[in-house]
Amino acid sequence: MKLEALELSSSDSEILDSSEETELEQDRYHPDKKVKTNMRPSPVNPAGVLPSAPPLFGTDSFLPLEERRKLQMAFPVFENEGARVHAPVDYNQIKELAKSVRKYGVNANFTTIxxxxxxxxxxxxxxxxxxxxAVLPNMGQYMEWKALWYDAAQAQAKANVTAENENQRQWTFEMLTGxxxxxxxxxxxxxxxxxxxxxxxxxxxxxxxxxDESGGHLTKIVQGPQEPFSDFxxxxxxxxxxxxxxAEQAMPLIEQLVFEQATQECRAAIAPRKSKGLQDWLKICRELGGPLTNAGLAAAILQTQRRQNMSACFNCGKTGHLKKDCRAPEKTREMERCKHCGKGYHRASECKGHKR
Structure with missing residues (x-):
């Protein structure tokens, strides 16, 4: 843009008013300001008119700045050419995680991985x-997770206060939880x-x-008669x-509870090697407690016998024995008059006064 020096004459026709003089002075001393204004016009949105596209030289979003900041925080942080950027979490990854939660549960190994x-x-x-x-099945579990997350973040923030690294001491609970x-x-x-x-x-x-758990008490977890020791x-x-x-920090307590609440057969096998640890116990008891061991076969036989003895006794009506083994006095039946002779109270098949 070519700038020319201003020459003001004393004639009446060339006298400038105050507004024109101010404008010319701005053009002389601030020429770039007007050029930039002409090149990048500010977007104008008349009242009641909804734009159909973002302004040419304005922002690329209709959302307010505060809402855009919240939206950007929904993605992981990456470093790109020295600047922090966000990238969306893979939809398929979230979908697979939600599917695993519904199919296998939140505590399954596949879900945890x-x-x-x-x-x-x-x-x-x-x-x-x-x-x-997004992935948990209900709001109750989400609130439980959030409370546990706050507890873990609070414990980590307390540990950061005593850290040797000076920067790590600034990692507060508010920073860890946003x-x-x-x-x-x-x-x-x-x-x-x-x-x-x-x-x-x-x-x-x-x-x-x-x-689906009845409770979280460790003392209620007992090895079943046919349950493998490894599953227990x-x-x-x-x-x-x-x-x-x-679990590693609580391993002494776990080993004590495992020993006390295992089956008698497993406890007898563990007792001579109790100080060896849980890994050694698993090798010793890997063939104990299953359906193919002596204890498992005995339990299966007893269970079969109980099923067979579920029929009721024809004498007393109780289960667990037959009529021939019943110790209750035999019931006396109320007899009716014989249908053949009409005299005695006996069965027709036992009637002696009637000839067949």
């Missing part, structure tokens, strides 16, 4: 909340924060209770993991 795979991404607190809420000043800005965390967020979320997932140990370990979070 799929949840742990999410930790490979830098998942923000909002990412975990929206994903877990609250307070971190509610709208969860994409610029240090990468280590995302790892702690995912660890707390996975720990809360593993602590979810099964809906798996039930005990899984229940302890939901209560304590880390």
């Amino acid at each position: 799929q949840v742990e795979r999410l930790a490979n991404y830098a998942m923000t607190p909002t990412d975990w909340e929206t994903t877990v809420k 609250q307070g000043p971190h509610a709208l800005n969860q994409t610029n965390y240090i990468w280590g924060v995302y790892a702690q967020i995912s660890a707390a979320a996975i720990k809360a997932w593993k602590a979810l209770t099964k809906r 140990v798996a039930r005990m370990t899984e229940a302890a993991s939901r209560i304590f979070g880390d």
Whole structure:
């Protein structure tokens, strides 16, 4: 744009008013401002008129800035050429996780592995909340998970206070859960924060209770007469993991409960090697407690006998024995007059006064 010096004469026809003089002064000292304004006109949206497309030089979304920020936080964080960006969570991954929850349950190994795979991404607190809420079958389980997640995050925040790394001391509970000043800005965390967020979320997932369980008491888990010892140990370990979070830390208690609540046959096999640990017990008892052992065969025979003895006695009406073995006095039948002779109270087949 060619700028020319302003020359003001003293003639009346060339006298400029104050507004024109101000405009010319702005063109002289700020020439780029007018050019930029002409090149990028501000989008105008008349009242009551709904635009059919985003403005040419304006924003690329109809959503307000605050809503766009919330929407962007629904995706994992990635680093692209030095800048933080978001990418949507794979729909098929969420779909498969929800399918596993419905088909196998939240505590199945296959389901847990799929949840742990999410930790490979830098998942923000909002990412975990929206994903877990989408895959769990009801709001009750989601609220349970959220409470457990807050507990795990609170414990991690307390551990961060005493950390040797000065930066880690700033990783607070609000940062790990996306609250307070971190509610709208969860994409610029240090990468280590995302790892702690995912660890707390996975720990809360593993602590979810099964809906078909009568209770979470470890003392009520007892080995069945025909249950393999390995299955019994798996039930005990899984229940302890939901209560304590880390089964390895509770292993002394698990071993004591396994020994006390196993079958008599397994306890007899474990007793000489009780100090060897759970892995050794599994090798010793791998052939005990099943239907092919002596105890299993005896239990199967007794169960078969009980089924056979379910018929009622024809004398007393009770189950468990036959009429010939009944100890109750024999019932006396109320006899009717003989249909043949009409005299005695006896059966027609026993009548002696009637000739066949």
